[in-house]
Amino acid sequence: MIISVASGKGGTGKTTVAVALAKSISYCQFIDYDVEAPNADLFLKPDIKHINNITIKQPYFLTGLGKSFKACSDFCHYNAVAAIDNKVIFFSELCHGCGGCILVGPEGSVRERDIKIGEIRKGFCPPGINFLMGDLQPGSMRTTAIQNELEKNIDHDNHVIIDCPPGNSCSMVMAVRSSDFCILVTEPTPFGLNDLIISIDVLKNLKIPFGVIVNRFGIGNDEVFKYCRSNNIKILLKIPNDIEIAKYYSQGLSLIDFDSLWKNKFVCIIDEIEKEVSVK
Amino acid sequence: MKVCISSTGTTLDSNVDPRFGRCAFFIIYNTDSDTFEYYENESRNTMGGAGIQAAQKALENKVDAVISGSIGPNAFKVFQSSQIKIYTGVSGSIRSAIAQLKNNELTQTAAPNVQSHYGMGR
CATH class of the missing domain: 3.30.70 (Alpha-Beta Plaits)
Structure with a gap:
């Protein structure tokens, strides 16, 4: 089963959620699809074993x-x-x-040569997370070319957690399109809701089932909850706006390290998603 | 001398368009005969590289100078491949821009004066 973690608005907690999911199930493949600004490696601390250069063909003129x-x-x-x-x-x-x-x-008079646009890196995080990330070279705009390489490396026999890039454009579509389920992370603010609605529209078009996790619960207003209730959208989890969680995050630690109670919550979410996906 | 001017309209009373690659029209003015022609800027709606295409077209018209409000780095690079004179930061009517050019009141620009995508309103 492939679960993507996405969010229209940036900085709502995609990586926090994706890392917590991976650490909760311990055995899975984790893919950081945010190739323009990958950072999940800071939390999972994989032992990188392979680095593959990604190149594209470009012309030169004689x-x-x-x-x-x-x-x-x-x-x-x-x-x-x-x-x-x-x-x-x-x-x-x-x-x-x-x-x-x-x-x-x-x-x-026009020939082709390979130009490096970035790398994909493979590693391992004990006890059982196969880690994969893409890293686009600064200056290159070929985000989706790197993501294409990641897509070829998806391990369809295992649970896969995909940490998506923020937004709702091509790079997000690339990241979610292989998934069986998408978790949309948002915050209970007008900005969070606005971008959540756009993400939902994208997922409906792609026919990918989804649920919502509200991070920083306690700030903003209750519009996100009202919206989800009136549109019959499942809220999978609320993560409180807690300075202690932020402190852990700033040290490269996950929610699970903060309090192991979170582990059960995320395992339950995965069970719930698995049931929903298997019905369809 | 032939001059290419980014313009908001098709007459000498139109204004110098502040954007080069995404301006509305180009006026090609001949300072020897004091005649001009104009053409619509077909590059203005391209997704990217509007300045490149517009600069290339201007050079195909064998102009000796270009006048605009602003020229970005890519169009600038294209112009620099030939020896033409580049004047940026110019505003007001086309007529007054021509007058300033004739009176040597314009200063040549040595570097692009705006970033890429300036004309897209970003």
């Missing part, structure tokens, strides 16, 4: 033969190629690596 590369420039949907007279100015960060410029450009 200028100097007096040939025009205007066809490449005209073709490129992302305006990554500017061709002026016989010169080419290539904007690497705009290139999506489609290879079109090689096909339409002067024969043999």
Whole structure:
């Protein structure tokens, strides 16, 4: 069973919840899909054993033969190629690596090479968490290319916990799309509710069942609860707004380390989700 | 000399558009004959690289100078590949911009004066 942990609003506690889930069941695969800012490793402290470079193909242009590369420039949907007279100015960060410029450009004058855009790292956290994370290189915008590599490494025979990137755009869709169930973490504030509603819309479109965990319970107002009640959305758990929990977090410790009572709560949530998923 | 000016409209009374890549129109003014033509900026609605495309088109029109409110780093890089003169921070009507250019009242810009995506309102 694959459980993703997502949130429209950033900083609501996705990693807190995902790490607590993984530590509660002890044996699972954990994947940090937030490749632009991965941080679950700070809490799970995996022993990284393998690092794979992720590359994409990018063109380079053999200028100097007096040939025009205007066809490449005209073709490129992302305006990554500017061709002026016989010169080419290539904007690497705009290139999506489609290879079109090689096909339409002067024969043999546009070649391809591998450009590193980031890494995926594999490790282990005792007693039984297989850890996987993606890390996009600063400056690269190819978030989903790294996530594609993570997706290929999903262990479908085990429980999998996916820590998603914040927001509701492509990178979030990539992270949740393989999951059997998505836990949406929110906070009881107007901002939290606004982004929760957007996330719910995305999940409904993807036909992924979901439940809500409210973090920092005690702040804000009760609109999130009212919304969930009137829309028949299950609230799986409330985590109180507690300075002691924050202190543990700041030291790289999880909810489970804070109080082992949380472990039972998360095990129960997983049982509950498993029942719901198996019915469908 | 041929000058490319980012413009909010199609006449000399239009204003210099504060954005280069995502301006509404470009006016190509010939200072020798005091004539001009204009074209719509088709790049303004592209997802990315509007400045690159617009700069390339301006260079294809064989202009010697470009005048705009602001030019971002990518368009700037394209312009720097040729020896054309770049003037940014210009506002007011196209007519007054031309007058300033003729009176040598404009200062050439050596570096982009806004960040990427400036013209997208970010």
